[in-house]
Amino acid sequence: MAAERAERGGRGVLGLVRPEILRLPGYVPIEPPDVLAEQLGIPRERIAKLDANENPFGASPRAIEALARFRDYHIYPDPDERKLRQALARHLDLPVECIVASAGSDELIQILASMFLAPGDRAIDLVPTFGMYAFEADVAGGQTLPVRRRPDFSVDVAAVAEQIDARTKLIFATSPNNPTANLMSRTELDGLLAFGLPVVVDEAYIEFAGEQSAASLVLDHPNLIVLRTFSKWAGLAGLRVGYAAMPVELAEIVFRIRQPYSVNVAAEVAALASLEDVAVLNERAAAIVAERERLWSKLAALPFLRPHPSHTNFILCDVLRGNARSIRDRLREFGVFIRYFDTPLLKDCLRISVGLPRHTDQLVAALEQIGSSLDGAA
Numbered sequence: 001m002a003a004e005r006a007e008r009g010g011r012g013v014l015g016l017v018r019p020e021i022l023r024l025p026g027y028v029p030i031e032p033p034d035v036l037a038e039q040l041g042i043p044r045e046r047i048a049k050l051d052a053n054e055n056p057f058g059a060s061p062r063a064i065e066a067l068a069r070f071r072d073y074h075i076y077p078d079p080d081e082r083k084l085r086q087a088l089a090r091h092l093d094l095p096v097e098c099i100v101a102s103a104g105s106d107e108l109i110q111i112l113a114s115m116f117l118a119p120g121d122r123a124i125d126l127v128p129t130f131g132m133y134a135f136e137a138d139v140a141g142g143q144t145l146p147v148r149r150r151p152d153f154s155v156d157v158a159a160v161a162e163q164i165d166a167r168t169k170l171i172f173a174t175s176p177n178n179p180t181a182n183l184m185s186r187t188e189l190d191g192l193l194a195f196g197l198p199v200v201v202d203e204a205y206i207e208f209a210g211e212q213s214a215a216s217l218v219l220d221h222p223n224l225i226v227l228r229t230f231s232k233w234a235g236l237a238g239l240r241v242g243y244a245a246m247p248v249e250l251a252e253i254v255f256r257i258r259q260p261y262s263v264n265v266a267a268e269v270a271a272l273a274s275l276e277d278v279a280v281l282n283e284r285a286a287a288i289v290a291e292r293e294r295l296w297s298k299l300a301a302l303p304f305l306r307p308h309p310s311h312t313n314f315i316l317c318d319v320l321r322g323n324a325r326s327i328r329d330r331l332r333e334f335g336v337f338i339r340y341f342d343t344p345l346l347k348d349c350l351r352i353s354v355g356l357p358r359h360t361d362q363l364v365a366a367l368e369q370i371g372s373s374l375d376g377a378a
C-alpha cells in the first residue's frame with residue numbers, strides 16, 4: 001500500500017488522471033469579439049464576427065427586457081425546470097415529460113455520451129460534422145466511429161450499417177449538419193432509426209431550414225432524441241440554454257444523472273421571454289435566410305470560391321484557388337472573422353456565418369481584394 005502510494009507519488013498527481021484523458025487534444029473554441037478587436041487594434045464595431053454562427057440581431061427585445069427586470073439571482077433555479085419545460089412543450093406541441101432543458105445543447109451531448117458510452121463503447125459520427133460529439137464521447141471514455149458522408153454530404157446509411165457491432169451504442173446525426181449546411185432526409189433518418197440504436201438528431205439550425213423538426217417523431221420512436229438550442233435562432237448563445245425532446249423513459253434517466261440546476265436563472269428568464277417573442281425571432285430568422293441567399297450569390301460570383309447549398313445560417317465554400325487558411329488569415333486584416341477547414345474530409349474549405357447586410361458587404365469587399373491578388377499571383 002505504502003509502496004503503491006510512493007510509486008504514484010513519483011509520477012505526481014498526473015499519474016492519477018485517467019490515461020485516456022491525458023491523451024485528449026482538447027476542443028479549440030473561438031475567441032470573443034473584444035479579444036479579436038484588441039488583437040487587431042480596431043474598435044469592436046468594425047469587426048464582422050462570422051465565425052461562430054451567432055445571431056447578428058442579438059437576443060429578442062422581450063428577453064432583454066425580462067433580464068433587465070429580473071431580481072432573483074440569489075435563488076437557485078427550479079431543478080425540475082417546470083415553467084421552461086411547459087413553455088417548450090407548448091412550443092413543440094409535445095407532452096412536458098418528453099422535454100429536458102440544459103446549459104446549451106452541448107451539455108446534453110455530454111450527458112448523452114456519458115449515459116450511453118462505457119469505456120470501449122462507440123458512437124457513430126457522420127463526418128464531417130460538429131466536433132462536440134467526438135469530444136464528449138472521448139471524455140466519457142468511449143470513442144466515435146467516423147462514418148464518412150457521401151460527396152453531397154448526405155448520410156450513407158449502408159456504410160453506417162457496416163460499422164455497427166455490439167460495442168456501438170449511439171448514433172449522432174445533425175440536421176441541418178454543421179459545417180456542411182445540408183439537411184438529412186426523412187429516408188436517411190428512417191434508415192438510421194431502423195438500427196434500433198439511440199439516434200441523436202441535433203437540430204441547432206432547424207429554424208433556418210424551412211423544414212419540419214423531427215421533434216414530434218419522439219412520440220412514435222423510442223430511440224429518437226432531438227436536440228434544439230436557443231443559441232442560434234434566439235440569439236442566446238452567451239446564456240447557454242438548449243433543450244431536447246425524447247421518449248419519457250429516457251428523459252427520466254437524464255434527470256436522474258444530470259446536475260440539478262443546470263439551466264441558470266438568467267437563461268431561464270431569457271428563454272421564457274424568447275418563447276413569448278417567437279414572431280419577432282421568426283421574422284429575424286427569415287431575414288437571415290434572405291441575407292444568406294444574397295451572400296450565397298455574391299460568393300458564387302467570386303471565381304475562387306464555390307459555395308455549397310445551405311439550410312442554415314452559414315455557408316460552406318470550397319476554395320478553388322489559393323488556400324483556405326491564408327484567406328481566413330487575410331480576412332482578419334479587414335476585421336472579418338470566419339472559420340476554415342483543411343482536413344482530409346474538408347480540403348480547403350471556408351465556413352462563413354450569415355451576418356447583417358453590412359457584414360456581407362464588408363466580407364465581399366475584402367474577398368474581392370484578396371481575390372485580385374490571387375489572380376496576380378497566378
Ligand SMILES: *Cc1c(COP(=O)(O)O)cnc(C)c1O
Binds near residue numbers: 053174202228241
Ligand atoms: C452551435 C451548435 C451547437 C451548440 O449549441 P449550444 O446550445 O450553444 O450548446 C450544437 N450543435 C451544433 C451542430 C451546433 O452547430
